[in-house]
Amino acid sequence: MAGRDPDTGADSAAGDGVRVAVVGAGAVGVTAAHDLAVAGADVTLFDKGEVASGASGRAAGVLYDAYAEDIDAELGARALERFRALSGTGDFSFTECPYVMLAREGDDDLAEAVRGAAERMRVHGREVETVDGDELGERFPSLRTGDVAVAAVARNAGWTDPGSYVTTVADLAASAGAEIRTDSPVAVSTAPPGVAVASEAPVTRRFDAVVVAAGAHTKQLLADAGVAVPLKPYRVQAVVSARSFDGPMWYDASAGVYARPHPTGLLAGDGTVPVEADPDDWDRDADDWFLADVSETLRERAGHDPDVERAWAGLCTATPDGDPLLGEVADGVLVAAGWQGHGFMRAPATGEAIAGQVLGEGGGIAQFDPGRFDGDEEFEISEGMAVETDDGAENRS
Numbered sequence: 001m002a003g004r005d006p007d008t009g010a011d012s013a014a015g016d017g018v019r020v021a022v023v024g025a026g027a028v029g030v031t032a033a034h035d036l037a038v039a040g041a042d043v044t045l046f047d048k049g050e051v052a053s054g055a056s057g058r059a060a061g062v063l064y065d066a067y068a069e070d071i072d073a074e075l076g077a078r079a080l081e082r083f084r085a086l087s088g089t090g091d092f093s094f095t096e097c098p099y100v101m102l103a104r105e106g107d108d109d110l111a112e113a114v115r116g117a118a119e120r121m122r123v124h125g126r127e128v129e130t131v132d133g134d135e136l137g138e139r140f141p142s143l144r145t146g147d148v149a150v151a152a153v154a155r156n157a158g159w160t161d162p163g164s165y166v167t168t169v170a171d172l173a174a175s176a177g178a179e180i181r182t183d184s185p186v187a188v189s190t191a192p193p194g195v196a197v198a199s200e201a202p203v204t205r206r207f208d209a210v211v212v213a214a215g216a217h218t219k220q221l222l223a224d225a226g227v228a229v230p231l232k233p234y235r236v237q238a239v240v241s242a243r244s245f246d247g248p249m250w251y252d253a254s255a256g257v258y259a260r261p262h263p264t265g266l267l268a269g270d271g272t273v274p275v276e277a278d279p280d281d282w283d284r285d286a287d288d289w290f291l292a293d294v295s296e297t298l299r300e301r302a303g304h305d306p307d308v309e310r311a312w313a314g315l316c317t318a319t320p321d322g323d324p325l326l327g328e329v330a331d332g333v334l335v336a337a338g339w340q341g342h343g344f345m346r347a348p349a350t351g352e353a354i355a356g357q358v359l360g361e362g363g364g365i366a367q368f369d370p371g372r373f374d375g376d377e378e379f380e381i382s383e384g385m386a387v388e389t390d391d392g393a394e395n396r397s
């Protein structure tokens, strides 16, 4: 029976009879698969490994809508709305926690950039205040703030365990009728859209639409189908410390390090390595230099001497302009990738947007249209968490 889904807002009959393959059971793929299945589409979700075996299972789970760009702020806000609505379902929970972005004294360009970014966030209706080091210290006594020039404090923020989002939404997608095929690497084909499952080769299954949300493998997968997209995978790193931390989430833009409370103690990260990585051959362990740098910043910023319980790396994907590729790349073949380190926190909204495009219900975002590129662009990888300074993209938050 037709109707509106109270969560997604989708017309529950909009997908009737539409056969869709979603490639990649990360945060974006499971969201798209769920929304499409709820809308009545006949969905098969393929992953070459397990659900959440890509970047989503390695993410930090820092969530906020404090973006300086209009569309990012809108997607961030929608994503938070869905994270909150889902909290308490299955293993998934969303923990409210403010997010602080700061620049140090002497780092004048960055301090100016933080002020400017906070102002633009407010223009977009985000709840963001600008405070100096003294005020920051009064509000958050667990932070050391003597060297802070300026901080932006965002209230609409929180954290979660990203893997629990992916597995919970995958379960909901299955309950809504999606078939979930793990350990099933696929190849994509165009004209007509289809996928070939490695174990069923040489059979190609035809679909009305194929959504490629394959994270770091997206460029390779589409290239094999004759579609060029400008994406570069790169390593970022994180660490969990077993020592407790009772404070806000924070990003020290001068040091390029972020941290958040974690059930075990504290989670910290960034450790961006701005070099194109091979998605089939990369180092999954954290580098020694990252652990040394992050430990120093944790001591300086939070008096936290880390007791390292676990440290790791994962792959993010970069694009030439730092914006994602979200939309059609060939008839019935759509891409959803290139999140520059912000793919998890926006996934409930970007997955929803790509599902909307498949169903012809809108959802297209002109700024993210992959057609803005030829696919063979040469570009440098810029850091994901960033605040833009006058002399270039220093920081993208």
Ligand SMILES: Cc1cc2nc3c(=O)[nH]c(=O)nc-3n(C[C@H](O)[C@H](O)[C@H](O)COP(=O)(O)OP(=O)(O)OC[C@H]3O[C@@H](n4cnc5c(N)ncnc54)[C@H](O)[C@@H]3O)c2cc1C
Pocket (backbone or CB within 6 Å): 023, 024, 025, 026, 027, 028, 029, 046, 047, 048, 049, 050, 051, 052, 053, 054, 055, 056, 057, 058, 059, 060, 061, 062, 063, 184, 185, 186, 187, 213, 214, 215, 216, 217, 218, 221, 236, 237, 238, 269, 312, 313, 314, 315, 316, 336, 337, 339, 340, 341, 342, 343, 344, 345, 346
């Ligand atoms: C250490 C670290 C910390 C991070 N912290 C944050 C954070 O705090 N907030 C945030 O927003 N983002 C964060 N990110 C980024 C975030 O993890 C990614 O942007 C996001 O998870 C991407 O989700 P996805 O669904 O697009 O891709 P993925 O989660 O990578 O999923 C892609 C899936 O595609 C599958 N696949 C690939 N090839 C094939 C094939 N041929 N056939 C079938 N399946 C295939 C893979 O197995 C994988 O499961 C972090 C990343 C890392 C590494």
